Amino acid sequence: MRITDLLKPESIGIGGAPASKEEAIDELVELMDKGGNVADKAAYAAAVREREAQFSTGLGDGIAIPHAKTAAVSAPGLAAMTVPAGVDYESADGEPATLLFLIAAPEGEANTHLEVLSRLSTLLLGADFCAALRAAKTPAEFRSLVDAEEDKHLAEERAKAAGAAARDAAGYDVLAITACPTGIAHTYMTAEALEKKAAEMGVRIKVETQGSGGAKNVITAQDIAGAKGVIIAADKNIDLARFDGMPVYSCSVTRGINEPEALINIVMNGEAAVYHHAGGSSDAASASVEGEGIGRTIYKNLMNGVSHMLPFVIGGGILTAIAFLIDQPGLGTAAYGSSIPAAALFKTIGNEAFGFMLPILAGYISMSIADRPGLAPGFVGGIFAKVGYDFAYLSTLDTSGLISGGFIAALFAGFAAGYMTLGIERLCDRLPSSLEGIKPMLIYPILGVLAIGVVMLALNPLFALINTALNNFLRGLGTNNIVLLGLVLGGMMSVDMGGPFNKAAYVFGTAALDPASGLGTTGQMMMASVMVGGMVPPLVIALSTTFFKNRWTKTDRNAGIVNYIMGLSFISEGAIPFAAADPGHVLPSCIIGSAVAGALSALFGCTSPAPHGGAWVTPVIGNGLMWLLAALIGSVVGCLIISFWKKPLPPEESGLEK
Numbered sequence: 001m002r003i004t005d006l007l008k009p010e011s012i013g014i015g016g017a018p019a020s021k022e023e024a025i026d027e028l029v030e031l032m033d034k035g036g037n038v039a040d041k042a043a044y045a046a047a048v049r050e051r052e053a054q055f056s057t058g059l060g061d062g063i064a065i066p067h068a069k070t071a072a073v074s075a076p077g078l079a080a081m082t083v084p085a086g087v088d089y090e091s092a093d094g095e096p097a098t099l100l101f102l103i104a105a106p107e108g109e110a111n112t113h114l115e116v117l118s119r120l121s122t123l124l125l126g127a128d129f130c131a132a133l134r135a136a137k138t139p140a141e142f143r144s145l146v147d148a149e150e151d152k153h154l155a156e157e158r159a160k161a162a163g164a165a166a167r168d169a170a171g172y173d174v175l176a177i178t179a180c181p182t183g184i185a186h187t188y189m190t191a192e193a194l195e196k197k198a199a200e201m202g203v204r205i206k207v208e209t210q211g212s213g214g215a216k217n218v219i220t221a222q223d224i225a226g227a228k229g230v231i232i233a234a235d236k237n238i239d240l241a242r243f244d245g246m247p248v249y250s251c252s253v254t255r256g257i258n259e260p261e262a263l264i265n266i267v268m269n270g271e272a273a274v275y276h277h278a279g280g281s282s283d284a285a286s287a288s289v290e291g292e293g294i295g296r297t298i299y300k301n302l303m304n305g306v307s308h309m310l311p312f313v314i315g316g317g318i319l320t321a322i323a324f325l326i327d328q329p330g331l332g333t334a335a336y337g338s339s340i341p342a343a344a345l346f347k348t349i350g351n352e353a354f355g356f357m358l359p360i361l362a363g364y365i366s367m368s369i370a371d372r373p374g375l376a377p378g379f380v381g382g383i384f385a386k387v388g389y390d391f392a393y394l395s396t397l398d399t400s401g402l403i404s405g406g407f408i409a410a411l412f413a414g415f416a417a418g419y420m421t422l423g424i425e426r427l428c429d430r431l432p433s434s435l436e437g438i439k440p441m442l443i444y445p446i447l448g449v450l451a452i453g454v455v456m457l458a459l460n461p462l463f464a465l466i467n468t469a470l471n472n473f474l475r476g477l478g479t480n481n482i483v484l485l486g487l488v489l490g491g492m493m494s495v496d497m498g499g500p501f502n503k504a505a506y507v508f509g510t511a512a513l514d515p516a517s518g519l520g521t522t523g524q525m526m527m528a529s530v531m532v533g534g535m536v537p538p539l540v541i542a543l544s545t546t547f548f549k550n551r552w553t554k555t556d557r558n559a560g561i562v563n564y565i566m567g568l569s570f571i572s573e574g575a576i577p578f579a580a581a582d583p584g585h586v587l588p589s590c591i592i593g594s595a596v597a598g599a600l601s602a603l604f605g606c607t608s609p610a611p612h613g614g615a616w617v618t619p620v621i622g623n624g625l626m627w628l629l630a631a632l633i634g635s636v637v638g639c640l641i642i643s644f645w646k647k648p649l650p651p652e653e654s655g656l657e658k
Helices: 021-034 041-054 112-123 127-135 139-170 185-201 221-226 253-258 260-268 282-286 294-326 341-354 357-370 372-387 391-396 406-428 433-475 479-495 500-513 521-547 554-568 572-581 583-603 614-620 624-645
Strands: 007-013 058-060 067-070 077-087 097-106 174-179 205-211 214-216 229-234 248-251
Touching (some): 007 021, 007 139, 021 077, 021 097, 041 067, 077 127, 097 127, 112 139, 127 139, 174 185, 174 260, 185 205, 185 229, 185 253, 185 572, 229 260, 248 260, 253 260, 294 341, 294 357, 294 406, 294 500, 294 614, 357 372, 357 406, 372 406, 391 433, 406 500, 479 500, 479 521, 479 572, 521 554, 521 614, 521 624, 554 572, 554 614, 572 583, 583 624, 614 624
Parallel strands (some): 007 077, 067 097, 174 229, 229 248
Antiparallel strands (some): 077 097, 205 214
């Protein structure tokens, strides 16, 4: 379906002059009604206003696209109006809207309005096209301009598809895999950076993304056959068995974002070392891949555990938080959180999910080191770390005196189980080849589980002492010290925005939420500081690009709008493109802003039982309004620092008039 199939001449208004957003909606609805697309005009207008109440559809750059999907619509349709003088449509950039489209979709129509909205948004990225629409003198001219632009867009899409098919037929020069611990922002930003730079260099590249939703654009055997080499830009371990005998270069996702050209040249110039798969542990082999060091290998093993742990922490933590939110009758009682059946439901499920945190962490660290044989010993080590089993328990079988070794014990268990399993595999290499089939199913699990069990029984008392001392220290922090801790944790969230420092602070905060830690309110205060610190970087960029436009290019300003959503959603990575382009100004400003927000959150006594969610979980945040105020103050501080530190751009760079 084409756009003009939905846009009738009688539904186009040229030279409108609404005095307000409300009048603009009324005039657009009237145009839609003239096209015969509305069964109940009043109900449709109400639906459009209800959608606007959620979030303004003013996109900025003088464009607004209100829309509604409702039973009041009889047939899908479009209406359009030019407003030469402009109308205040509460757009994200604060500028008046001069070009408005209204989309109508019936209740039973399968996402017609979303498809049209997507296509329209793509076409309206062209400044010349929008200017031509605003200058149209008649509805017929307006429709012909839309038709011509859509023809151009469809031709480009066909050419792009043909080019992709030709590349598939010809094969690829370079293959790449991107992955980060959370599988959200870094994974796809790295892929985009590599693809964009490869296109500029005339290099054929295929990038497989291993994100939170699974692997996409998967590299096939046919792709591998013709490629010159592989780039692995990942902060967690990747199974490299399929690349045996190929040049492989491994690096962090940060390098993939910042240095895509250098990475592509390493492969194209034949500078990557040939990878030889060891056959036992995928990671043991990948540790020797060029670009890997001992520290980075340890970090990737750790992040493999963290990435698998996060869904349990986030799902269980937020469900537990909901239990406390709805259990108002139990407020102030010992049964708070489970005094009513509904709350008990959420808390039971949440607690059980959260309880897997330490075993999952240890299990997948161990698996990252020793491949599948390391999984069972790692899980067992994590359980021993969680419960705190020691040799004294064996004589009494009394669990009442056991003390969990906590997060530190689970980390140790994961690495110990992994490397002990590798040692067992090496020892078993000397066994007769006739026993090869029973090694993974019998010998490895028995010896691995036994070895880690004995080690944890011996060392758990030490980890219990360390964990108890750390928890006592944190519980004993006075107001000034907890504020200082909040400042440090908040600032760490901005140091590398998703990198090791950010992940260290986040994991520290989530570990503090574990009921086994015994930190209670103190742990929740730490989590609140961590989350508010992570929200600040994108908000700093969003505020600066909105209110200090002459410090940024038009591309920066357009991208900055998205950072409002990313910041409120606790996705720190939204600021990465800006930090990569100008680290000297962006990073210090964001670090200071995050540190201020983290400290204020602690000072205000804010608590977060939820480990993720950003502003969307404010209802479960203790002292939620002050927590949002801390985020706002920190963001404004960072915004002012960067905006006054950066010099204004010349008009030809900023795209703003003198």
